[in-house]
Amino acid sequence: MVVAKIAPSLLSGDFAKLADECERMLSLGADYLHMDVMDGHFVPNLTLGAPIIKSLRPHTKGFLDCHLMVSEPERWVDDFAEAGADLFCFHIEVAKDVKALIERVHERGMKAGLAIKPGTSIEDAYEYAGLVDQVLVMTVEPGFGGQAFMGECMEKVEKLRKRFPDLDIEVDGGLAPENIAVAAKAGANVIVAGSSIFKAKAPEEVIALFRKTINEAQ
Numbered sequence: 001m002v003v004a005k006i007a008p009s010l011l012s013g014d015f016a017k018l019a020d021e022c023e024r025m026l027s028l029g030a031d032y033l034h035m036d037v038m039d040g041h042f043v044p045n046l047t048l049g050a051p052i053i054k055s056l057r058p059h060t061k062g063f064l065d066c067h068l069m070v071s072e073p074e075r076w077v078d079d080f081a082e083a084g085a086d087l088f089c090f091h092i093e094v095a096k097d098v099k100a101l102i103e104r105v106h107e108r109g110m111k112a113g114l115a116i117k118p119g120t121s122i123e124d125a126y127e128y129a130g131l132v133d134q135v136l137v138m139t140v141e142p143g144f145g146g147q148a149f150m151g152e153c154m155e156k157v158e159k160l161r162k163r164f165p166d167l168d169i170e171v172d173g174g175l176a177p178e179n180i181a182v183a184a185k186a187g188a189n190v191i192v193a194g195s196s197i198f199k200a201k202a203p204e205e206v207i208a209l210f211r212k213t214i215n216e217a218q
């Protein structure tokens with residue numbers, strides 16, 4: 001059985017106060033801190049890289065769930081390991097050798113995650129899902145926060161959950177109180193959310209609602 005893990009996306013936080021934002025999210029009930037790494041090539045946006053993770057690491061004990069939206073994930077394994085990332089999640093669409101990369105991430109002491117874009121079929125991930133710690137099913141086109149949740153991606157989550165009952169399945173993009181039940185029913189248990197948490201008047205209530213909805217669906 002899997003349990004809910006709520007991962008606020010710091011992309012929606014104040015980058016000038018990143019360490020404070022991380023501690024604030026943990027104090028409000030977050031399990032993971034989701035860090036969106038974008039290279040301006042795999043996605044049309046630039047955010048942060050290993051130097052920021054390294055600067056942040058001494059200021060938080062939170063689990064740094066790093067989602068690399070980059071064209072050459074192989075280049076960054078050592079940098080992220082040395083920076084103190086807890087989980088290194090890369091995209092199946094660009095990895096040169098998925099299995100070898102998973103092994104390298106584990107060798108460097110990080111958990112490994114495999115991400116798929118909305119247009120990528122879940123069947124492509126089956127071969128590797130038993131080797132990783134988490135599969136991330138994107139529910140928006142990666143690149144920007146604040147986009148609308150793509151409900152059609154839930155079929156992929158359902159298929160994955162049927163085959164891998166104990167796998168951590170993360171969903172990312174447009175998750176909000178209005179659609180959390182759909183994601184929970186499909187079998188997602190790790191919820192990334194930026195806008196709906198950071199813009200809420202009471203973020204702790206959104207986090208609590210996500211957790212309750214996911215755990216009740218298990």
Ligand SMILES: O=C(CO)[C@H](O)[C@H](O)COP(=O)(O)O
Nearest residue numbers: 142143145146173174194195
């Ligand atoms: O990976 C991402 C964008 O590529 C973000 O994590 C994601 O979009 C979360 O933001 P929001 O909840 O506002 O959609």
